[in-house]
Amino acid sequence: MEDLLEIKNLNIQARTRAGVLNVVNDLSFSIKKGETLGVVGESGCGKSVTALSVMNLLPEGVLSVSSGDIIFDDVTITQLPENKLENIRGNEISMIFQEPMTSLNPLFTVGDQVSEVIKRHKGLNKDKSWVKAVELLDAVKIANPEKRAFDYPFQLSGGQRQRVMIAVALACQPKILIADEPTTALDVTIQAEILALINMLKEETGTAVMFITHDMAVVAQMADRVVVMYPGKKVEEGTVHEIFSNPQHDYTKALLAAVPKLGEMASKKYPEPMKLVGEGSSKKPQPIVGTEKPLLKVNNLVTHYPVKGGVFRRTVARVHAVEDVSFTIMKGKTLSLVGESGCGKSTVGRSLIRLVEPTSGKVDLDGQDILSLAPKDMREARSNIQMVFQDPFSSLNPQRPLFDQVAEPLRNYGTLRGKDLEERIEVLFDRVKLPRSFMRRYPHQLSGGQRQRIAIARALALNPKLIIADEAVSALDVSVQAQVLNLMMELQVDLGLSFLFISHDMAVVERVSHDVGVMYLGRLVEIGPRPSIFRNPQHPYTQDLLKAVPIADPNQRKSERDLNFKPLPSPIHDLSHDPGPSEYKEVEKNHFVLTTDCGY
């Protein structure tokens, strides 16, 4: 097969205050007709910048190609004038982006936005290109396309918007589709649908795909060949099987070791830290057994949010965020709550420490009834439960040195002061493996992983019994994610901590949990010991969820070409709605499945 796109010795420079920086160094690779090339690497490795340079859409004045050639279809496009390039963009090379929420213009209908590109390149008139746009919307499996074409982007869900983006990209049957992290912002079932759709359309049209992602599992599912990038350079290139079964470069090895693979814990009863490359590799990871003593008992927790409306701002409806949820967390163990966005898993976490006031239920922490505590006692109780949030960039105060941020809980509770406080903070920095010199630094001087360590140190400051980790590793790169997960597991063993681990990532959950609860539309649809849930999922939702998760192994590819999971219904109901209690049946020891209708 001949090369369709060839990148030769590409160098891209960034102009910053500190001077000129090389963000892509001497990069060369090519894409053949009809193949899918996966470009993987962690944030900042230059993969998106490379994609934008192919389109010649690098942000002006910030990034520029300093040398090298990009040859597309025997034409050196790096030397083409702008008006010639415009004829190629969206026509022969097209692109889908990461953020479906912001990639479509909010003020034009989706039909407009799809037909615009057809009008531009195919010279069809308004009516004909509209008809074509509706056909395309149908091809990307948008139900009722004649009607939906008149919708504005805000009326569509994230998955539907990404489908529209795909329709725009494929409208002129391009020779190459560049997909830059197209599923990263989507839920796992939606991701599976979009990946299946891209594969299906690729087979139908024969277009080549350059698939850019940080997610090794997605690469394993999609790519024929893989290019691995590490800050600005290509470190390895090969077929997907070569890369996954016989990686050559140390970085590729480390990257693969850091990826949790769904199913790899099947033979193990307890969670254990990941074995990472170069990190005390002689030490064998020890399983984390935990205890059988309950720490937190949650019974029939219900949390509703009021929806205000009308002239007098009365409550007109309710959001049923958490609906009759019960679980127990043992001392020294981890319970994970998994589910997709909007399923209520975060609200459970917040309800436990009364950041939102639960509507009813009982929360018992080591014999103390949390929900009936007076504000003063609640304050005391909160020192036993601490939270770590998702976004390490916004959950730290940018204006305060890290010492103060970690010391803040201790100062608030007045437990330590002066020299004792300083010593305690030093110990905490040691615990999360950050150098003590960081105590005087500010958050912007740290990487994402380091910030998350600070957030953990802050959570540990008061010696809590339970840590609620709400998507605590979701925003991190895989290698950093693995380190932070290992740190959390190490702390669990050393300090006997319990975790409520809230996550959407099934592979991570399989790695860290003793018990797993699956949530859907506010209800816990299935709960039980981790091995039992993953080996023998009983609820249809759990089964679909597991089916949707991409596995980081090219030998275990999903064969479905046309996935269509049930869209999430609205959790908003009028005041008279009485959903009824959650009832369960025990399918295995301690493994319960919801028998009440939850809407799935």
Added chain:
Amino acid sequence: MTLLFSFIKRLLSMLLVLLVVVILNFLMLHLAPGDIADTIAQTMGGADEQDMAQLRKEYGLDQPFFIQLFQYVLRVATLDFGHSHFYNVPVFDLIMERFPATLLLVFSAQIVSLFVGILLGVYAAQNPNGLSSLFVNMFSLFGYAAPVFWTGILLLIAFSLHIQIFPSAGMRDITIENGSFFVHFFDVMRHLFLPMITLASIFFAYYSRLCRASMLEVLGADYVRTARAKGLSKKEVLLKHALKNSLSPVITFAGLSFSAVVSGAILVETVYSWPGLGTLAFNSIISRDTPVLLGILIFSTLMVTVGNLLTDLTLRTLDPRIKNAE
């Protein structure tokens, strides 16, 4: 919600605002020190106790507070704003005579400043660090640093004293008697130009700065990148995808500053002797013609609320998400 329904809703809230202003008006009159009967008696050259009682009865001043309030609201509702002491004509007639001139000045200034502001803002945003952007910034800074009466006098000196291309005062040339429609139109436009530019100068400064900032933000948005990736030219992207998105903050601000335009008009009219409500207000203050002032207050409130209504409706047609949020 349909357009009609939200229009009616806004109309009702507009009437509510007007009612509140009318009541406040009445309170101002009522709470002012002194007896209104005294004031009237003074203008008649004095009166004895019996005449005073007669006056109070005639003007309803012996009625209880709420009855008086009710009667006042009722009178305003039937467009009866009372009688001007100074001009000796009904206030409503006086205002109606002056109102079109102000309306012309305010709306033309608002439209021109929006148009010029958006044009300059879009132009500057294309090259945010370039010379043109610097020029727009300086120009804007000058616009809102300079007091409007000062700009007005300066323009007067420049363009009607030294370079005599625009008239210095008034709205019409009285020497033109029998002209065609176009002659009159051109005449009014010639008179309008300087006051309108003066009034607009403050506001296009604000609008251009705001439009530049909002345009810059929009140009960095993902959907602009998408539009470029579709193969649209820079110009198409700018005028179709970016412009429409960058307008909302400018129009919102224009709606909010509408009341400032109206109050600015009072100063500008005084400088140029523009025969509008502004000069009328100015003269009424000097001659203590309270009924006229109160009438003008109600009318400017009306003008501002109508301006806001127009802003809301424009935003609604511009952005489909607003309709959804209601």
